[in-house]
Structures are given as C-alpha cells and as structure tokens.
Amino acid sequence: MSDIRQVLREANAEAVHRMLAAEPVLIDVVAAADAIPELGEGMILHAGPPISWERMCGPMRGAVAGIAVFEGWANDLDAAAALAARGAFQFRPNHDFAAVGPMTGMTTASQPVMVVENQASGNRAFCTINEGLGKVMRFGGNDASVLTRLAWLRDVLGPALGTALRSIEGIELKSLVARGLTMGDEMHQRNVACSSLLLRSLAAALANTCGDRAILTTILSFIASNDQFFLNIAMAMGKAITDPVRDIKGASVVTAMSRNGTDFGIRVSGLGDEWFTAPVEMPDGLYFPGFSAVDANPDMGDSTIVETIGLGGFAMAAAPAVAGFVGAGAPSDAAHITHTMREITLAENPEWTIPALDYQGVPTAIDIRRVVETGIAPMINTGIAHREPGVGQVGAGVVRAPLACFESALWALGKRLGVT
Amino acid sequence: MSKTSESPLVVKAKPASLIQGSPRVVNVGLSGFAEALAAQGVAVIQVDWSPPARGDADLATLLSKLSD
Numbered sequence: 221m222s223d224i225r226q227v228l229r230e231a232n233a234e235a236v237h238r239m240l241a242a243e244p245v246l247i248d249v250v251a252a253a254d255a256i257p258e259l260g261e262g263m264i265l266h267a268g269p270p271i272s273w274e275r276m277c278g279p280m281r282g283a284v285a286g287i288a289v290f291e292g293w294a295n296d297l298d299a300a301a302a303l304a305a306r307g308a309f310q311f312r313p314n315h316d317f318a319a320v321g322p323m324t325g326m327t328t329a330s331q332p333v334m335v336v337e338n339q340a341s342g343n344r345a346f347c348t349i350n351e352g353l354g355k356v357m358r359f360g361g362n363d364a365s366v367l368t369r370l371a372w373l374r375d376v377l378g379p380a381l382g383t384a385l386r387s388i389e390g391i392e393l394k395s396l397v398a399r400g401l402t403m404g405d406e407m408h409q410r411n412v413a414c415s416s417l418l419l420r421s422l423a424a425a426l427a428n429t430c431g432d433r434a435i436l437t438t439i440l441s442f443i444a445s446n447d448q449f450f451l452n453i454a455m456a457m458g459k460a461i462t463d464p465v466r467d468i469k470g471a472s473v474v475t476a477m478s479r480n481g482t483d484f485g486i487r488v489s490g491l492g493d494e495w496f497t498a499p500v501e502m503p504d505g506l507y508f509p510g511f512s513a514v515d516a517n518p519d520m521g522d523s524t525i526v527e528t529i530g531l532g533g534f535a536m537a538a539a540p541a542v543a544g545f546v547g548a549g550a551p552s553d554a555a556h557i558t559h560t561m562r563e564i565t566l567a568e569n570p571e572w573t574i575p576a577l578d579y580q581g582v583p584t585a586i587d588i589r590r591v592v593e594t595g596i597a598p599m600i601n602t603g604i605a606h607r608e609p610g611v612g613q614v615g616a617g618v619v620r621a622p623l624a625c626f627e628s629a630l631w632a633l634g635k636r637l638g639v640t
Numbered sequence: 641m642s643k644t645s646e647s648p649l650v651v652k653a654k655p656a657s658l659i660q661g662s663p664r665v666v667n668v669g670l671s672g673f674a675e676a677l678a679a680q681g682v683a684v685i686q687v688d689w690s691p692p693a694r695g696d697a698d699l700a701t702l703l704s705k706l707s708d
Contacts, residue, residue, distance in 0.1 A: 229708040472706070593703050595694045627699060630706070639705040 224470075224637050231470035235489050236567045236585045239473075239529065242461040243339040246453055247390035249382035251374075253329035255346045256317045260329065262293060265314045267325025267522045268480025269495040272311065273304045277481035279360025279517050282609020283324035284309070286362025290370050291328050297362060315476055316493070318463060319346040320455045320522035323358035323605055324481070331370070332378025336393065336456040338464060345459035347452040349373050349381070352442070355612040358521070359605040380439055384425035391421050393457050397531070398572055400450075401582070406539035407454040408523060408532030409546055409601040409616055414450035419443050451523065458525035465489050472633055473566065474586040477528050477598065477621055481520035481605075486625045488588055491632055498624035503604050505617015506547040517607040519619045524600050530569050530582035533599035533618060534561040538574045538582075546601050548618045557599055558583065564590040564598065588633070591626040 253259045264284060276284065285300040288309065294300035303309065314321050321327050326348070333346040351369055355361035385391065396417050403413035423440065430436040443449050462475045471489035478485055485495040500518045507513070526532040536543055537558035540551030548557065555576060561583040562568070568581030586598060597620035604615040634640040665684040667674035674686040693699035 224705070225708045228706060232708075589703060589706055592699060593692050595690050623694070627693075627696075630699065630702060634702050634706060637706070640702060 224639060227470040227637070228472060231468045231490060232473055232566055232585070232587065235465050235468050235471040235473040238341070238465045238468075239461060239585055240567065240569060240571075241340045242394075242464070244336050244393045244457040244460045245339055245390040246334060246385060246393055246456075247337045247344075248335040248385050249332050249349070249378045250335060251329070251378075252319075252327050252331045252333045252346065252348075255333050255335060255344070256319065256327075258317065259327070261291075262308060263310045263312065263328070264288075265312055265317060265319055265321065265325070265327035266480060267314060267321050267323065267520060268478045269483050269485030269497050270311070270313055271480045271482055273307075273309075275482050277517055277520070278607050278609045279520070279605040279611075280324050280481050282360035282362050283326045283357050284311075285609070286357055286366060287326040287328050289362070290367050291330060313478070313480075314522055315459075315478060315487070317346075318344060318459060320459045320478075320525050321348055321358070322350070322452060322455065322523045323521040323603060324360060325522050326357055330374055332374055332382070334381075334453055334456050336453070336460040337390070338460040341464040343460060343463050345456045345463060347456035347459070349378060350446060350449050350452045352446045353448065353613070359603070359612040360517075360609050361612045362610050376435060377439055377442065380426065380430050380435070381422070383429045384422055387429050388421075388425045391418065393453070394571060396421070397454070397457070401535060401538045401572055402575055404539050404541060405450075406532055406535040406542055406601065408451065408526045409603070410447075410539045410542045411450040411454065412447040414454070415443070415447055418450055418453065451526075454526050454531065455523055458529045458531075459522075461529050462525065467492050470633075470637060472588050472630075474528055474588060477524040477586075477600075478522045479519045479524065481518055484519065484622050484625060486588075486621070486629060488629045488633065490636060491629060494632065496625045496629040496632065498622035498628075501619050501622060503602050503615075503617035503619040504547060505602075505604050505615045506545070507604070507615035508613070511606070511614035515606050515608075515611075515614050517605040519600070519602060520605060521602065523602065524598075524621070527598055527600050528586065530565070530572065530584035533601045534558060534565070534584075535572070535574065535582045536599070536601070537577050537580075540576070542601060546616045546618050548599075548601075560596060561599060563594055564596050566590075588626045588629050591623065592630050595623065597621050597623050597626075 288300035400414035565583035
C-alpha cells in the first residue's frame with residue numbers, strides 16, 4: 221500500500237510540475253486541415269466526449285447542419301440534417317486531436333484555427349476563432365449571417381492574424397494572462413482585459429502586414445468589439461498546458477473537463493484518454509431580456525479547459541464583477557468560490573495570482589480524490605445556449621461538474637493501481 | 641484508579657455559564673440549523689462539512705487506500 225501511495229505522490233507532483241512549467245505561446249493561425257491532418261471531408265469535431273447524432277442536443281444539431289453547409293457538403297440545412305441522420309458525417313471529439321472548441325465546438329477542415337505552442341514541451345493545441353456575440357455557430361446559430369461571418373474568418377481574418385503572428389514570432393500568453401487576472405478577467409466569462417492586451421500586442425504587426433487599409437480597419441474593429449475574443453485563445457492555451465499532463469501513471473489530476481450538451485466528461489492523467497461521463501447539468505444563471513430558464517440548453521462546450529488550469533470559476537476572486545453577471549452571488553462571494561476550489565486542487569499557480577486574495581495563486585491541478593472526498597464539485601462559469609437549433613446565446617451562468625464523473629474515475633484509478 | 645491533578649479529566653476551572661448570556665453557536669454540517677438560529681437572531685457561524693465521499697462507505701474505503 222505504501223508503494224501505491226508513493227506512486228500517487230510522485231505522479232501527482234510530476235503532473236503539477238508539468239502544468240506549472242508550461243510556456244504557452246500563440247504562434248499562428250492556419251487552416252484546421254493543415255493543423256490536424258486527419259481532418260478530412262465529412263469529418264466534424266465537436267465539443268465534449270463522444271456523441272452520436274441521435275443523442276445530440278438541439279444547438280449541437282443546428283451547428284452540425286450549419287457547418288456542413290459551410291463546408292459545401294450539403295446545399296441547405298435540411299439536407300445537411302438528413303445527411304447527418306444517415307450517418308454521412310464522422311463525429312469525433314476535439315480533444316482527440318489536440319483541439320478544443322467553445323459551446324458546440326465545431327471544427328472542420330477549412331476553418332482557421334489558432335495555434336498555441338507549449339514551448340516547455342513542444343506540443344501544440346488548436347481552437348477556432350471567436351465569432352463574437354449574438355447569433356453565432358458556437359451557440360447553434362446557422363443562418364446566412366452566421367455562415368457569412370465564418371467565411372470572413374476563413375478568408376480574411378484568419379490569414380491576416382496568421383501573417384501578423386508569424387511576423388512577431390508569436391505572443392507569449394502566460395504573462396498576458398497574469399496581467400489579465402490583475403485587471404479583472406477570469407478568462408471564461410470575462411476576457412475584456414486579455415482581449416484588449418492581445419489587440420495591443422497585435423495592432424502594430426497587423427498594420428505592418430495588412431496592406432489594405434479597409435481590411436485592416438475591419439479586422440481591428442472586429443477584435444475591438446468582441447470582449448470574448450481572447451476566450452478561444454485561453455482555451456487553446458489550456459489544451460496546450462494539459463496535454464503534456466496526460467498518461468502519468470498513477471496521477472489523479474484531471475486533464476480535461478468537457479461537455480457536449482448531453483454528457484459531461486472528464487479525463488484523468490493516470491487513466492489516459494478514457495472519458496468518464498455523467499449526464500450534464502443545467503446552468504444556473506441570468507438570462508437576456510425575453511428569455512428564461514425554460515429556453516436554456518444543458519451545459520455545453522470544451523471551454524471548461526480553462527477551469528482545468530485554474531481559471532474561469534476557479535479564478536472567480538479575480539473577477540468579482542463576473543459573479544453577479546453569471547448569477548453566482550454577490551461580488552463579495554467571489555473570494556469564497558476561489559477558496560473553495562482550492563480545497564479540490566493540489567497547488568496554486570505562483571505566476572497567475574489574484575491581488576484581492578493577497579496574491580494567492582489560482583487553484584491548480586484538480587485532484588479527483590479531493591473532489592470525491594469533499595463532495596465539492598468544480599465550479600464552471602459558462603454561457604447558456606437556447607435549446608432549439610439556430611437561436612444562439614440566451615444567457616450566462618454557473619454550473620457544477622457532476623460528481624459521478626469523478627467517482628467513476630476514482631474507481632477506475634483504484635483498479636488501475638490494483639487496490640480494488 | 642483515582643483521578644490525579646494531572647488527569648485531563650479534571651476540571652480545573654468552572655465553565656462560563658451558558659445561561660448568563662446569549663448563546664454563540666458554531667454549526668457544523670447541515671446549514672438548516674444555522675439558518676433557523678439566525679432567523680431567531682442568534683449569532684451563528686456556519687462551517688461547511690459533509691461526510692467523506694457523501695457517506696458512501698465503499699468510496700471512503702477506496703479513498704483511504706489511495707490517499708497519500
């Protein structure tokens with residue numbers, strides 16, 4: 221038994237070390253098919269653990285239909301849905317390809333993806349570009365305005381961002397996020413500081429490399445008008461940080477938390493790429509005018525990768541304004557939420573600190589043993605999609621990861637280590 | 641065995657009276673008790689606590705084998 225405890229102790233120390241030693245840099249924007257060679261025609265990567273068309277929620281189906289039309293695999297949304305029902309498309313999780321995607325998380329061959337390289341370990345991770353607010357594909361939107369915007373991201377913004385990033389050899393993200401935390405961001409539901417800092421880092425490079433003033437103006441306006449532009453970068457950063465933590469024998473640290481609108485799934489370092497799932501829960505939140513809880517879709521998206529690295533709900537104390545926005549209580553409750561998340565993590569990140577907590581580091585490396593023992597489920601800040609396809613975002617809220625995922629993972633870890 | 645002055649069981653001082661002032665309460669666990677007291681104007685501090693593994697004995701045993 222003492223040998224097993226030693227294995228666990230050393231494995232988790234290595235997991236924490238790899239997580240904290242990461243050096244994520246935003247280096248490029250490329251077509252998804254160039255980043256992920258397996259991504260061929262008819263293949264659609266989605267958020268969360270594996271799911272079939274039959275079990276997909278409304279907004280996920282809406283996004284699938286929309287992206288199939290966008291890629292030219294179907295002439296219209298009805299035809300795309302019919303093809304999906306006949307099994308014409310191959311559905312795989314983003315997480316299987318070093319990728320992540322917000323909400324529905326659609327990733328297909330021609331979409332541009334941002335590339336974050338973890339320069340401590342050499343791995344890369346990918347995420348599509350944030351589309352902005354309102355009716356967008358990540359929330360299940362799929363009308364002409366959504367597809368037109370996706371085409372602009374593919375044809376104009378993606379290539380311009382890639383050229384600009386290459387010209388300055390990328391943007392180092394760790395220090396940028398550290399500053400964002402001191403400016404009130406938690407990197408899930410509040411990204412206004414980091415989006416602004418990113419634009420400040422990019423503006424000169426864009427001006428230097430984009431020869432068309434009208435296009436440059438459009439690009440700068442698009443980024444400047446989207447407070448959540450940095451979210452997708454934070455997500456790719458999270459994936460780049462957590463992927464090297466996979467497959468450490470005996471480690472009980474969570475390497476992914478994700479949802480597909482039907483199931484919530486986690487992965488654990490000592491258990492490789494196996495998903496441990498449970499029915500996803502409904503967010504508890506605040507709604508835009510004209511909408512209410514009856515309109516809400518269950519929790520969805522790969523964006524929980526930011527909580528997996530200690531941001532989002534775990535860093536609520538850095539962003540007390542978010543507590544009110546997502547209905548998590550008064551701003552004064554934000555510190556309590558971060559303190560509580562510290563009870564289920566193994567470390568604090570000394571480079572990502574929260575001034576309001578006397579520069580305590582964000583709670584890092586979720587330990588499934590601590591989650592099961594305390595019964596404290598990870599707190600997640602999230603957007604809320606309409607449950608019907610094609611509508612879009614209707615609110616924002618908080619949701620808890622289902623404890624059942626952590627309990628089944630703990631049994632599997634015990635079996636893997638030979639104690640059950 | 642008779643108690644000696646070193647025994648921890650010996651009460652060396654009289655306890656403060658519980659009936660001379662208002663009660664001051666620390667409630668551990670179910671918050672309903674604290675809420676009921678607070679509603680009556682009693683000063684109460686709530687400590688969040690629940691049985692390990694939500695009271696699941698098998699999970700608690702597994703946890704004991706995997707704790708470091």
